[in-house]
Amino acid sequence: VRESAYVCVCVFVPGCIQDSGSLVGQSEWSAYFPDCRGTSQSPIDVVTTQTKYDPSLIPLTPLGYSQHGNKPFTLYNNGHTAVIELPEWMGLGGLPWLFTAVQMHLHWGSGGPSHGGSEHTINGLSADAELHVVHYNSELYPNMSAAMTQRDGLAVLGILIVTGEETNLAFNSILNYLSRIRHADQKVPIPAFDIQSLLPKDLGRYYRYNGSLTTPPCYQSVIWTVFHERVQISKAQHGRSYLLVRLHRIFLHVFC
DSSP states (O other), rough: OBBOOOOEOOOOOOOOOEETTTTEGGGGHHEEEEEEEEEEESSSEEEEGGGGGTTOOOOOOOETTTOOOOEEEEEEOSSEEEEEEOTTTOOOEEESSSSSEEEEEEEESSSSTTTOOSEETTEEEOSSEEEEEEEEEETOOOHHHHHTTTTEEEEEEEEEEEEEOOOOOOHHHHHHHHHGSSTTOOOEEEOOOOOOGGSOOOOOEEEEEEEESSSSTSSOEEEEEEEEEOOOHHHHHHHHHHHHEEEESSOOOOOO
């Protein structure tokens, strides 16, 4: 069953921004970034009773996700989270336009049992983490910078992550290298790997809505796809992510 979510309850992720040496809380975002008071802000709480099945939606088709080649990926600490740059031959089908992959990044919880790390929630329940795979509309726009300000400019996949007993070997391709980017602006090459192995197996059941970047500048330019199926990693793997969690507590993640 494919599901399309109408815009539900919008829930901003707590955070702050640096402006002229001072910290600005989320309640003040709109004073600096007018789009933050828009009507299509992300993330949202997907209330399943308010979603509507849309038969026109088709399963998404990752393009080139498994064709990583021999060139290493770049993993870097942008001062907010861990980001992996993706090669331009990776893309996304199943949308009205072709979208080219740009990067992916992780959102982690603060470590406590009641502190979920996902940005999106379903029926008020958060997951332990969330992976975002970011793409731009390469049919209509020349690059990410041009696309990110346009209503149909970006497409982001949201993968909710929960913890369990079994190790998810695919995520070790990222987690094994976090210790090498402990500080902001550090970069490290990592072996290329199959990006599709990070995704849920069922790509045909998801929630779709038009939303925004989740933090300033809050451009309302994102076609969001949040998968219904959650991906599992082990508790030990999740614990290794706390290396980057400390950065989340200090800085604001400024990109989706």
